[in-house]
Amino acid sequence: MKNKKNGAFIFLPFLFLAAFLLLYWFGNRVGGGEAGGYSTYNRHYAMITGSGDEDFWAEVYESALEEGKKRGVYVERFGENLAVDYDRTELLDMAIRASVDGIIVTGDDEEETVELIDEAVDAGIPVVTILSDCIESRRQCFVGSNNYNIGQEYGRQILKMLPEGAGQVLVLLDENRTDSSQNLILLAIRETLEEALGSLDAVTVDTYAIDGSRDFSAEESIRDIFLGEELPDVLVCLNAVHTRCAYSAAVDYNKVGTVQMIGYYDSDTILDAVSKNIIQATVALDTAQMGELSVKALDEYVETGYTNGYMAVDIHVITPDEAEELMEQL
Missing domain, CATH: 3.40.50.2300 (Response regulator)
Structure with missing residues (x-):
């Protein structure tokens, strides 16, 4: 009887290990279903x-x-x-x-x-x-x-906002992005404006890099733009976070209508801002x-x-x- 008991105790860890592996495998082949159920x-x-x-x-x-x-x-x-x-x-x-x-x-x-x-x-x-x-x-x-195509869309909207073909454009960039997407968008904006206007002598396209690695850094950086001495004629946002921050800053610091804005994304908040003409247009991906x-x-x-x-x-x-x-x- 003693040997049988010892054999059972020796077998138990292997049983638990097998059960654990089975549950792990099953857990990686089961997802949560509706109403708290599960589906394989x-x-x-x-x-x-x-x-x-x-x-x-x-x-x-x-x-x-x-x-x-x-x-x-x-x-x-x-x-x-x-x-x-x-x-x-x-x-x-x-x-x-x-x-x-x-x-x-x-x-x-x-x-x-x-x-x-x-x-x-x-x-x-x-x-x-x-x-x-x-x-x-x-x-x-x-x-x-295609990021170049996105930049062209931004460029066409900028042209509509600068009917005289002159003004200052400021493009907000995320300095933590290391891919070439922002550079392609910026290149397309400049080339679209230059092709339509003949040159960029009367239009300046500047950039403002924002550190998005810290909490509230985007909000603080964009706030500083709106509290500065001179606002651009057109402010271009390339992501949803910058768009929301720019929208909030325009409202908070009574700058609605002072600067025209082109946003990114179509969340309810951004759509509401566009419908009220606080943001003049937004570029949305499906x-x-x-x-x-x-x-x-x-x-x-x-x-x-x-x-x-x-x-x-x-x-x-x-x-x-x-x-x-x-x-x-x-």
């Missing part, structure tokens, strides 16, 4: 977006999640609700270690990002970059918009299309070993009249 899925994709523009990324993720459900895929907003705030490269490394079936991530030109994406590909994990690309990497697909295409690209590669290297996301400019119509539909 065939693949597990990790979406990693880093910090900033939370409303924008929430919409992209929601679309990716819904597209995944249609395909039996669980798309996880990787790193969300963790006790520790990991940066994008740390989350990318963690996703590789977790052996997910695919990764959706915002790209940049940093060497570390290139190496991590290539490491994922070497491990058999396909990678799709979204919004901003990582050109030097071996990622399978980039889902986003967030639903972005999330949907990113999942489709991964699925296509997993199933066929091939996918398009680039999938375009639609962009459109929203003016006050259209914003008012959209607000009525909410």
